[in-house]
Amino acid sequence: MPNIVNRFLPATGSEESRWERPGPTPDQQRRDVIGVLIVILVSAVALELSRGAGAMAEERSPIWLQHAVLAVMILPLMLRRRFPVAVMLAMSALFIALGLWIPALSLQLSFQVAYFASLYSAVAWAKDRRVLWLGTTVVVVAMALWLILALTVSSTFDGLIESIQEGDETSRGILDPLTSIALYNSIVNIAYFGGAILVGLSSWRNALQRAQLAEQAERITRQSAELARRAVIEERLRIARELHDVVAHHVSVIGVQAGAARRVLERKPEVAAEALRTIEQVSREAVTDMRGLLGVLRSGALDEDPKENEGRHPEPGLADLDALAQSQRAFGLEVDFARVEDVPGALEEVSAPLALSVYRTAQESLTNIRRHSTASAAVLTLRAGRSGGQRWVELETVDNGRPRQRAESGSGYGLQGVRERVALHRGTAEIGPRSNGGWRVRARFLLH
Structure with a gap:
């Protein structure tokens, strides 16, 4: 199991290992509480149905205690997303302790599913991946310890082996009962643990991809806004150059013609009049050119009257x-x-x-x-x-x-x-x- 965990957990120092999944939202926490209460209710019904089928015939503990123990095993899942690693470690301890105290309960489906749900939640929601790796190692060791204790201490397995030995010789497998039970439970638990880890990693990486996509979308939005801002600045600079060229050209012409008109106003009125006509023409051209450039600034920002565009020139x-x-x-x-x-x-x-x-x-x-x-x-x-x-x-x-x-x-x-x-x-x-x-x-x- 440690090799499997090391293979699928992100390498230390990588971008994945540095990312921390955001904590659960209030809505998610509320759903966890409601879900756990529903699971406890369904588990209680399933326990009574299995009792009716004879699965709890050898169990002598009070019925209320059995229901209480089963609820205690499930209740920590209310905090599975808020404190994922702590819940996984706590439920590992509960799984071993309660399984040894009332062995028949450890065979209940809800009992086992709750445990593997805590493992899945830890892998999917743990923020510190190094702590998760250490916690997962503890869980693997706890699983091995539980298997050893179950095979050596639990009376449930003793009874199972006795029933197999008392059976027909033709019904026995190629291995002895103890070896068969040990291998079977090891394979099942490895499959459950491996599946919980892989599904949890898939959930965590999906959350990472969503976060990366959201960050990329935000970055693209910022870059688009920056490009738009730069485009506006460049366009304003271009228009400023255009205005400078237009104003410098026309004003220079007006200045030259005004000076010429002033010098010949008294001696050659007709020449002065021609200069003034030139000033009039150039000033009109300047106004037209500037109106066209300012119209570029206004276009797209205001709803212009089409008539305002009639006087513009290419x-x-x-x-x-x-x-x-x-x-x-x-x-x-x-x-x-x-x-x-x-x-x-x-x-x-x-x-x-x-x-x-x-x-x-x-x-x-x-x-x-x-x-x-x-x-x-x-x-x-x-x-x-x-x-x-x-x-x-x-x-x-x-x-x-x-x-x-x-x-x-x-x-x-x-x-x-x-x-x-x-x-x-x-x-x-x-x-x-x-x-x-x-x-x-x-x-x-x-x-x-």
Whole structure:
């Protein structure tokens, strides 16, 4: 039996041995009490039926004492889940003591089932598995002791052997009565004990699996919430970059045109009026773009009026780069735009999110030229190609100016936003002055 126990109990230090099964709930304790009372009642009826069949004919103890002893054997099961190991040890002692005191009662089915129920409960509910192993060893030793005492002291077995010896010779087995009885009882008890241990282990491991599944479900829930939180943060950062690009571009244009209008307001009113019309147009575009971005924040959170979406425009993409370059000429910056494809139609493979990142990179680059450079011309080039089996799209902005002496200091968010956009698509960014003068922003985005 110890080998069987060592085989099926978890190894010391393993995750299973460290886990403690939660104690019984009040509902389970209440069911245990009710169940024990029902078993005592059924056992009393079974005892009287067996008495009527003559099974208790040799027993001379008072009937009330027999019922009391049987109830004492069953009563500890009320605490089988709350104090599993203690109940198992107590019932082992009761099984031996009461079995030797009134041997006929030890043959009652309820008497034996109660004992094995305590063993099952100990294996299924014990929190400390080391204590359980020690307690199970004690139980195995107690079983062996009980078998030895039953075969040597109990009058029940003496009477059984006498009845076999007085019987017909042809009814005897291949072994002598004492050996046959000893082997038979050993096999039966090993089967009962082994079955109780295995069923108890199965119950305990099922509880462990349920606890692990519940923990995994809780972990998945926490991870899902964390992923959702990160997604919201990343989306907010993306929108913050979009807002920065939109505001920086349009406000820069408005500032340039407002300054030009102020300088020529008295001498050339028609030029000032044209500048003011440009300011009006750009401000409307800025409001429209910001409304669209703020609408992204609102979508899914509030029930929007469909009419609010009517004024929104699609996000800009590669097809809008030419218009972006032409719009810079109105601000005094000549921009030449070129598209270069290694394979015809290669730029059509660019997805909408990537196209938006390319557009915003171009917009930020041109805005920085107007705000921080003396350049009067720039070259905007969009390329598509392949390197090492990986397709890419590249945007390069080059100007011929020098940094302004009194240029307003920027926040740095624009160029940082360019780097983050490129990194998002597993690409590379090259930003800095050119060796022969001017400034270059080159961003290569990888196609998925």
